[in-house]
Structures are given as C-alpha cells and as structure tokens.
Amino acid sequence: MNIAIALEALLTLPRGLALTLALTFASLAAGFVISVPLAFLRASPNPWAFAPVLAYTYAFRGTPLLVQLFLIYYGIGQLPFVRQSFLWAVMREPFWCAFIAFTLNSAAHTTEVLRGGIQTVPLGQIEAAKALGLSRLHVMRLIVFPLAIRIALPAYVNEVIGMLKASSLASTITLLEITGIARQLVSETFAPYEVFIVAGSLYLLLTLIINRIFLILEAHWERSSKPTNATGSSRERRPKPFLTTRPS
Known part of the structure; x- marks a missing residue:
C-alpha cells in the first residue's frame, strides 16, 4: 500500500x-415532506386513496436507484417538449437530476416507513383524542404523527444511512462528490486500492456520526416521554415504610 497516495487521497477527497x-x-x-401526506394515504383503508400511493412506492422501491437516475438524467432530458420548456433549465443540470431521483426514491421508502409507524399507533389513544372533541386533522397532527415518528425512527435511520451511501451514484452523471473525486483521483494515480479505502473510511465515519445523532435523539425522546414527579425527576419515588414502635 502506497502511504503517499493514501495521504493525498485523505487530503483530496474531503473536497467532495x-x-x-x-x-x-x-x-x-x-x-420526507412528500412522504408525510403519502403515508397517511397509504395507511388509509380506502383503496382509492392507498392504491396510487402503493403503485408509486412499489415502482420506486422495486427498481434500482441507478436505473431511476439514468432515466431522469439521460431519458427525460431527451424529450423534445422538455428541451423546449422551462424544465430544461433544471433537467440539464446533473445536480438537479440527481436531487429529483434521490428525492423520489427516498420519498417512496420513507412513505412505507411512516405508514408502518402510523398503523402501529395504539387505537385507544386515537379514540381518546376523538372523545375530547379533536377534529380528524388535529388527531393526525397532534396525536398520530408525533407517535408515528417515534415508532418509525429506528427504521428511518436505515433510510438516512442508505441515502448517504446511495449518493455515491451521483458520480455516474459527472458530479464530483466523494466517489466522483475518488474516481478522478484513481484515473490520475492508477491506485484504486489506496484511494477507495480512504473513500470508504469517509463514508464509514459519516455513518457512525449519523447513527450516533439518532441514538441521542431517540434517548432524548425516551426520557421526555417518561412521567415526572413533583420534583421534576423521571424516576419513580418508592413509598417509605410506615414507622412502627416496638411495644415496651
């Protein structure tokens, strides 16, 4: 292993x-913004509501992200009406093509993650909110959505990490992110071993940081959900035993 090339990669790759x-x-x-309303439609018992969302999530979760990226970058940009419209200002830029592909793919996965969280919310809490006179919109916004987020958080972490690793596909459409710069450096040094070890280490470091952030967030939500006593402590206070006196 060439240490000099590895050090050069370590200094060069963070540019991406x-x-x-x-x-x-x-x-x-x-x-995430797109997936929230779609998740409620997906969790709806009405087939006219969930069927189109199911078709969308099935298509984008069932096909490779690289294929979706190529269809948007190489396919849509070749359509005559796109080239002659205002859309061409967006579709001719690799960044926006990657952004659109990644967003649609992430929305499909996040929709299913949130749908699972919504359907896991206890029915008793929903009925209690309705008994208090809350409207359907208020029940979804104040009760169902916050609980669904907490339930779905561990699964959503996998989506965040997966999207981080999937961002390396942007290098296939000339974007110079970490993997793009790594491929460029390999073409100059002919040392893929050293360069891609450093690139993989960067992705691993980012993954560890993201995982740690979500662990802290999950622990914070767990502490905040515990009931507190009068002193502000979340720990339950044990009752003191009655004092008894021995008979003289």
Whole structure:
C-alpha cells in the first residue's frame, strides 16, 4: 500500500464532502415532506386513496436507484417538449437530476416507513383524542404523527444511512462528490486500492456520526416521554415504610 497516495487521497477527497452532504440531506428533507401526506394515504383503508400511493412506492422501491437516475438524467432530458420548456433549465443540470431521483426514491421508502409507524399507533389513544372533541386533522397532527415518528425512527435511520451511501451514484452523471473525486483521483494515480479505502473510511465515519445523532435523539425522546414527579425527576419515588414502635 502506497502511504503517499493514501495521504493525498485523505487530503483530496474531503473536497467532495459538501456536495455529498448537500445532496443527501436535501433529498432526505424533500422526500420526507412528500412522504408525510403519502403515508397517511397509504395507511388509509380506502383503496382509492392507498392504491396510487402503493403503485408509486412499489415502482420506486422495486427498481434500482441507478436505473431511476439514468432515466431522469439521460431519458427525460431527451424529450423534445422538455428541451423546449422551462424544465430544461433544471433537467440539464446533473445536480438537479440527481436531487429529483434521490428525492423520489427516498420519498417512496420513507412513505412505507411512516405508514408502518402510523398503523402501529395504539387505537385507544386515537379514540381518546376523538372523545375530547379533536377534529380528524388535529388527531393526525397532534396525536398520530408525533407517535408515528417515534415508532418509525429506528427504521428511518436505515433510510438516512442508505441515502448517504446511495449518493455515491451521483458520480455516474459527472458530479464530483466523494466517489466522483475518488474516481478522478484513481484515473490520475492508477491506485484504486489506496484511494477507495480512504473513500470508504469517509463514508464509514459519516455513518457512525449519523447513527450516533439518532441514538441521542431517540434517548432524548425516551426520557421526555417518561412521567415526572413533583420534583421534576423521571424516576419513580418508592413509598417509605410506615414507622412502627416496638411495644415496651
């Protein structure tokens, strides 16, 4: 192993870190916003509501993300009406094509994750909220959605980590994120072993950081959900035993 090339890669590859993080978390944020209403439709017992969402999630979860990326970047941009419309200003940019592909894919996966959380919310809490006079919208916003997020959080962590690793596919459409710069460096040094070990280490470090953040968030929600006593402590206070006196 050439240490000099590995050190060069260690200094060069972080240049693509900003693009990797921007593409990953922008896609996750947009996908999450799209997935929230879709998740409620997907959890609906009405077939007219959940059937179109099921078809969308099935298509995007059942086909490779790389194929979706190529269809958007190489396919849609070749349509004449796209080239002659305002959409061409977006579709000709590799970043926006990757963003659209990643967002649609992430929204499909997140929809199913949230749907599982929504259907796991105890029915008794929903009935209690309705008994208090809350409207259907308020029940979904104040009761169902917060509980569904807490339930679905461990599964959503996998989606975040998966999207981080999937962002490496953006290098196939000329974007110079971490993997794109690594491929460029390999073409210059002819040392794929050293370069991709450093690239993999960067992804591993990012994965560990993301996992740690979600563990802290999950622990915070768990502490906040515990009942507190009058002193503000979440620990239950044991009752003191009655004092007894021995007969003289």
